[in-house]
Amino acid sequence: MLRFFNTLGRRLEEFVPLDPPTVRMYTCGPTVYDYAHIGNFRAYVWEDLLKRYLKFKGYKVIHVMNITDVDDKTIKGAREAGISLDEYTRKYKEAFFEDLDTLNIDRADFYPEATKHIDDMVALIQKLLEKGYAYYGEDGCIYFSISKFKDYGKLSGKRPDKLIAGARISHDEYDKELWADFALWKAWTPEDGDIYWDTPLGRGRPGWHIECSAMSMKYLGETFDIHTGGEDNLFPHHENEIAQSEAATGKPFVRYWLHCAHLIVEGKKMSKSLGNFYTLRDLLEKSYKPMAIRYLLLSTHYRQKLNFTFEGIKAAESAIDRLREFRDMLEEYAAKNIPGTDPKVTEALEDGLEGFERAMDDDLNISPALASIFEMVRTINKISAEKGITGADADKGLDILRRINSVLGVLREPRRELPPELERLIKEREEARKRKDYAKADAIREKLRQMGLEIKDTPEGTKWSWKE
Known part of the structure; x- marks a missing residue:
């Protein structure tokens, strides 16, 4: 209800x-x-x-x-x-x-x-x-x-x-x-x-x-x-x-x-005289990510005063990173298409969605709604690390994540292709790592980050994702 x-x-x-x-x-x-x-x-x-x-x-x-x-x-x-x-x-x-x-x-x-x-x-x-x-x-x-x-x-x-x-x-x-x-x-x-x-x-x-x-x-x-x-x-x-x-x-x-309710900034009323008055454009000029700002603004129940802090934006970025990495993991297993299903994965997915909906039905109670999502992510990540995820379970997980994100709106649809210039830089960085030229590899990583691409080194090789 x-x-x-x-x-x-x-x-x-x-x-x-x-x-x-x-x-x-x-x-x-x-x-x-x-x-x-x-x-x-x-x-x-x-x-x-x-x-x-x-x-x-x-x-x-x-x-x-x-x-x-x-x-x-x-x-x-x-x-x-x-x-x-x-x-x-x-x-x-x-x-x-x-x-x-x-x-x-x-x-x-x-x-x-x-x-x-x-x-x-x-x-x-x-x-x-x-x-x-x-x-x-x-x-x-x-x-x-x-x-x-x-x-x-x-x-x-x-x-x-x-x-x-x-x-x-x-x-x-x-x-x-x-x-x-x-x-x-x-x-x-x-x-x-x-x-x-x-x-x-x-x-x-x-x-x-x-x-x-x-x-x-x-x-x-x-x-x-x-x-x-x-x-x-x-x-x-x-x-x-x-x-x-x-x-x-x-x-x-x-x-x-x-x-x-009102928003305050770093525990104080927002005002130009206190120097804590910010437009969205002010925050973007400080290089804060739009989806992290959105996450922070929605993550406190709407009838409670929201304390907007810069540490809060960083925490919001980390939360979105966890969701993005979870999506990337599910997409990988969906592509591998391992046969069968795992009852523990099915249970975790259904519990996550039901907990989210139950909390949101209660006057948009966002804190327990988010808690249900991240408990689902934690449980399935653990199963994935131990034995992997089947293709059917991964598809179901992606569908549930899409449904949840249709409400939260914090994960933008990822871009699937890389421009040739970025592909060249990734290969150049891999070659630098093979030569153990880590200074050059780090410099290329930073350049790619500034161009909107996050790089992650894994045992399976270099993985990339667009920043939200």
Whole structure:
């Protein structure tokens, strides 16, 4: 039984989608005013793990991730740079998708951009005005009246019992303890420059919160299965999404709310002032491997704070090396095709897969899931060292490893062929070893490593593999 911790109600619940086998899922995407940092990617990698596991369980996932390309921060950035909003955000949109590919994050089905869905937002705000949940303020902005929505606070568990009448906030982001009517539509001001839309609501632009409601319901319907995001978005952003969506439709907005905890770096809050603020690109420039970064980001349960350390990246590299070597060993035995099967191998493989699935069914409990995988690897490596593996068992092992990796996504499909230049260097290194010219052999090994090839000397000869 697959269970998730639903923030709405704060309890573990069996996952039952509205329209099985289809699962409709929305994730809060980037605000494209800068490069995404590793705290952002903690959420995006976890959401990728969630989607991949739903597919592993046989569900068809329709996934929507928004792109916030108009808000206070993007407007400020474009104005300071002296360029159009589109030109300013385009650079960061392109970088975001490059980073997704680098971390092997599967693409969503839809990436709606806020600037391309203004009409949808206007229509939703008009409905809220008609129903009496929204009103014009003296500043020309349109606000949502949280006192009119009786369930306000049901997600966060906070209730506006001491709401000061008439309190309003127009900023997109605001203090977690501030209870106020929030902006649905922001009237144009000179600070916005040429960034505005002329609509039936007046000249202006949407507030941040209405963007997600309008775009999620456009692609997934008025009620859908899963909404995810970081815990920092729980209040006010997700609370406001619920209020404006359910006020407009009269229907439940989302059935399962899932939130991941913060990331810290070397035991401290990530911040530029502490010098521990990293984008993915910063880490790649330091020569850390993308799949090791991905492994580290997914290896802590999503509701626990993740301590991102550089020792942790090294440990993640070692874990991936073990999985890669295990795959290489199975491929060798599959090619040898030794007849028969071994009940101990079959048992170890089945126990590994069952343990992985049992742990992941329990709210994506990744630590025991990984432990099951590596216990399987240890057991089969021991059998392999003692007496080898049959072809049928190796094939079964490769199939199970592929299934597990379809969820983890940390082993890329290996390249099978070597360019002639690399073949020449390997032969040159073998000849140097025969002459006992180990200095030259080590120099060639390092050159091959820099070109992406790992070399391993074994009793059977030199073996190679592409770095992940």
